[in-house]
Amino acid sequence: MQKVHNNLIEKLQKYIEQKNNAKIVQLLDGLHAADLADILDQLDFDEALYVIRLLDSDVTADIIAELDDDLKERILRKLSAKEIAEEIEELETDDAADIIAELPEDKKVEVISHIDDKDHAKDIVELLRYDEDTAGGLMGKEYIKVNENWNVLRSVAEMRKQAEEMEKVHTIYVVDDDDRLKGRLSLKKLLTTSTKTPIKNVYNDNIHFVNVNDSADEVARVMQKYDLFVIPVVDELGTLVGQITIDDVVDYIKEEAEKDYQMAAGISEDVEANDKLMQQMRARLPWLVVALIGGFVSVIVLSGFGNAMNKYGTLFFFTPLIAATAGNVGVQSSAIVVQGLANGSLTGSVWKRLFKEISLSLLNGLILSFILLLIGKFLLGHILTGFDMKMAITVSISLVSVIIMASVIGTFVPWFLHKQGIDPAVATGPFITTSNDIFGIYIFFTIAKLILGF
């Protein structure tokens, strides 16, 4: 494992200042592209650009593919279409397409026209057609295929040709004359079979594959379920069109998990701690505004019960407790549903799920109410004026009701959004908390009004 040392950065910055190119090349020689990308992330922008322009494109291409999105965008903006095309030539098709996809429309066309290897360009253009969150968006065009009608001898020769431009061969796919995926060929079989044998007789037709329009989630699910390192991608006709490797799926899984986590925390765009202030504001302010408006609704709801203040002012001390409990329960319930929907573990009808949530809420609510009654009797009764047993019972009944209400909303809302084709993850976090605050407070005071009468 190569570890990036701080004094490497310092040395590098000194050499860049001195424009000592030989020393820079020597210093960075042999480092992995991922480490080089980390190093560039720690330099000033002009220094990073200097290094990119200095090193050979067979090295820098992989570095650019690994760069942090912000820096990648800034560097690409500074490079000419011809310079970018040179980098693209060195990349595998999926990484190449990812980079081109980030360019403005006119530069895209210009870059593609500068790619000398026309087959490479064609493959990239094809990949650009697919949505990034589908199998087509994840796949690359680098794979090995043999025709079922070839014999072993010819297959080996063709494979050798195809393998030249590939980093690593994972699976040999078998196709028919129309390029339709038929199965896979094991290296062992290939090496132990007589050279005249047709592939048709020796290939394995037991193969997992995905459709080019399948979602990236589905790809991740299949690859995880069957422990696959690579999976072939076919189009609507069953034609083999690409291959997805697990490293790209790992990146996807990580990014999605981070997005879901942020969404649940009320952060609507993917941001990192080091992103700029404006970017962070754009990601965080919208939810706060929504929650603030929800807050105004709760102000209005509370003011509607304002006449209780004279006689039962103590009730108002309990609004944060009730609202917080409603929020917490709602978030718990929705998290279970959102996750169950995402990983497919949520089987059975929503009514069964609701029944279970209500049972659980009743149980949790009764225990919490019991604690509340105990604390109410032995502690709060002495501190709060006007907090008698009747009020304690009022708060307890409200607590149970609010918990049940919150779990129903927390279960139903994500399920409903999912049915409407909306990502239920947007429902967790501030949205559930805010609506549960409002309903919780309303239920609390309505019950109080019924019991205490004001």
Place this chain on the structure above:
Amino acid sequence: MQKVHNNLIEKLQKYIEQKNNAKIVQLLDGLHAADLADILDQLDFDEALYVIRLLDSDVTADIIAELDDDLKERILRKLSAKEIAEEIEELETDDAADIIAELPEDKKVEVISHIDDKDHAKDIVELLRYDEDTAGGLMGKEYIKVNENWNVLRSVAEMRKQAEEMEKVHTIYVVDDDDRLKGRLSLKKLLTTSTKTPIKNVYNDNIHFVNVNDSADEVARVMQKYDLFVIPVVDELGTLVGQITIDDVVDYIKEEAEKDYQMAAGISEDVEANDKLMQQMRARLPWLVVALIGGFVSVIVLSGFGNAMNKYGTLFFFTPLIAATAGNVGVQSSAIVVQGLANGSLTGSVWKRLFKEISLSLLNGLILSFILLLIGKFLLGHILTGFDMKMAITVSISLVSVIIMASVIGTFVPWFLHKQGIDPAVATGPFITTSNDIFGIYIFFTIAKLILGF
């Protein structure tokens, strides 16, 4: 892709009832272990056990390894030590160790004593030593290694022997006489080099590896960064002791992401939608109790300002708004820090981070306050009695202050926990929300007291 059909389950249940073993075997023949595990999950327990006992252990071993934890545990409890040992013989060492690790202590010993292949048993016992969230806990003992002092001819012969019991060969490792990892050997090199050449002259010493005590997070980070499908594991002496494959890391990443998501939602044990009521209660009640106690603190804080109720009762309508905003901001800030700590993107000092959070909060706070003043003047002023400009300004100033306070707590607490070696993920969700509620309310009324005087 084999899809499990509902009528397969129905047919299977019918055959099980009829004890028509031939039909059962025929029906399930050729299905992938992961699909079979899904099918068993949908059967009643006795039916699942019947199928496990019926099928050959070379099939059922992989099924058991893939089963849902609950069902796995129940099935293992019903199988004798000898039966389990037969399953274990068929599994790769890492899956075997995972299953044995879940057995009670005395059954563990008994199962291991029943394993006929003593080398296999020894490997499993070694793996049982490691914590499950370390490289040692993830690795398997199946890998191919050649000695740097062998020549190509001998290496090929030895590899063939070693490869016999392996599903798939990913990398050929090169070790010295003390079994210390030296590098890797490409298949291409092996095939194109003369048979007399010593391995020493042809291997590649540029290899990523992890230490057996490295955390699973570190393993995931390295494999993701360098796009690795497998990684070798060495001990403190540099001896090659195992290999980790990416499929196990993918499972780990998914599980961790789900745990983090649940933790942020105040769910303290890993639960699924379909888990039993008691299990769900155990996972969810503790946080609710903590939040309830926090709620009592807010009741007491509010009661301390009870004398404001006569003249400024309207203030109490705003407590949920203030508390909710404090909670939302705190959760946002902490999510950014927790994630930044987890993925290493949080560079720079905590003070720099705090400064940024405070700037952002000031900005967000001013915008929210402006909205509040607008709505206050044009809407709330007409609805709420006693809501004049002075009170609107009081609430606005409080809002900005509370937002800044919440972001500081949200940033500082996870950072502090991380420094103490505690998983900062526990700090998000209910814990941050609850403490921010209390501080938020306290700040709000303190500011109101200063401005309005009561």
